[in-house]
Amino acid sequence: MSFLNAQEPTVVELVTDFGINIVWHPSMGLEIGQQVTDILEDCISGKIHIDIFVFEGTVIQGPNDTGTMNYFCERPMKYWVKELSAIADYVVAIGDCATWGGIPAVPPNPTDSTGLQFHKKDKGGYLGKDFISRSGMPVINIPGCPAHPDWMTQILVAISTGRIKDVIIDSYHRPTTFFNDFVQTGCTNARAFNEKVSGGFGKRGGCLFYEVGCRGPMTHASCNRILWNRQSSKTRANHPCLGCTEPGFPFHDLAKGSIFKTFKHLGFLPKELPEGENKLTHFFKAGVAKTVGLSKDMFTTTK
Numbered sequence: 001m002s003f004l005n006a007q008e009p010t011v012v013e014l015v016t017d018f019g020i021n022i023v024w025h026p027s028m029g030l031e032i033g034q035q036v037t038d039i040l041e042d043c044i045s046g047k048i049h050i051d052i053f054v055f056e057g058t059v060i061q062g063p064n065d066t067g068t069m070n071y072f073c074e075r076p077m078k079y080w081v082k083e084l085s086a087i088a089d090y091v092v093a094i095g096d097c098a099t100w101g102g103i104p105a106v107p108p109n110p111t112d113s114t115g116l117q118f119h120k121k122d123k124g125g126y127l128g129k130d131f132i133s134r135s136g137m138p139v140i141n142i143p144g145c146p147a148h149p150d151w152m153t154q155i156l157v158a159i160s161t162g163r164i165k166d167v168i169i170d171s172y173h174r175p176t177t178f179f180n181d182f183v184q185t186g187c188t189n190a191r192a193f194n195e196k197v198s199g200g201f202g203k204r205g206g207c208l209f210y211e212v213g214c215r216g217p218m219t220h221a222s223c224n225r226i227l228w229n230r231q232s233s234k235t236r237a238n239h240p241c242l243g244c245t246e247p248g249f250p251f252h253d254l255a256k257g258s259i260f261k262t263f264k265h266l267g268f269l270p271k272e273l274p275e276g277e278n279k280l281t282h283f284f285k286a287g288v289a290k291t292v293g294l295s296k297d298m299f300t301t302t303k
């Protein structure tokens with residue numbers, strides 16, 4: 001559904017401007033039942049050439065590796081996934097479930113869910129750590145819960161225009177174009193973060209890191225550079241970032257009381273800080289910033 005909200009480019013522009021032929025999509029395809037099975041079989045037999053296989057959703061392998069907990073077109077979905085991945089030039093995983101297993105893979109993981117080429121942080125997943133598609137590339141991961149629609153359409157354009165080899169992917173197979181920087185970049189609360197001014201849900205003028213578990217400083221994604229609906233983002237609306245583009249999501253395996261909470265040492269030192277940041281340095285910098293009075297954010301006015 002997120003895909004249908006793409007704006008730059010839109011899904012319609014993928015078709016009209018970039019010549020992408022969407023062979024089948026669960027929300028847009030007119031075919032149902034046996035017609036879908038026929039399309040998939042034609043793809044696997046080579047009658048229909050598949051340039052890009054885009055998969056969303058976790059791969060359910062259970063119970064006992066049969067995959068029978070998730071049927072699609074008359075047989076376990078996992079078999080379609082393996083066969084379509086084998087014949088496509090490129091394989092793209094969309095969303096946390098397809099990339100690393102997502103919420104269904106949280107222990108005890110009764111469905112034996114996993115991602116296409118990762119299981120949480122470990123390379124492997126359903127297709128295996130050595131999988132490469134016919135183009136020579138591993139699975140391209142576009143994580144998020146949901147993934148940003150423009151990340152999807154722009155990667156599809158890069159593939160369809162022959163520019164995907166110019167796109168660098170990181171160790172988790174995420175295109176660095178979208179996942180090099182942190183969610184905090186562009187957050188309107190960044191100044192409050194530096195000054196350790198704590199905020200709360202929906203409360204303007206503070207940072208959500210200190211009490212309600214915002215993961216913006218540790219999460220690689222461009223949510224505050226490529227805004228959602230070209231309007232806003234979670235943290236701009238003062239909702240904590242949950243870190244959904246990282247393979248550790250959902251963090252703490254959804255243990256009771258672990259969501260929307262900042263874990264602390266001695267009751268006041270956040271246990272997790274941005275990469276490379278020393279705790280004492282962090283609090284020293286915060287103290288200096290407070291002292292010299294840099295507390296205005298973009299919404300603060302002077303009289």
Ligand code: SF4
Pocket residue numbers: 183184187188189190191192193206207208209214215216217235240241
């Ligand atoms: S609200 Fe989150 S992303 Fe924004 S400055 Fe605070 S910690 Fe960073």
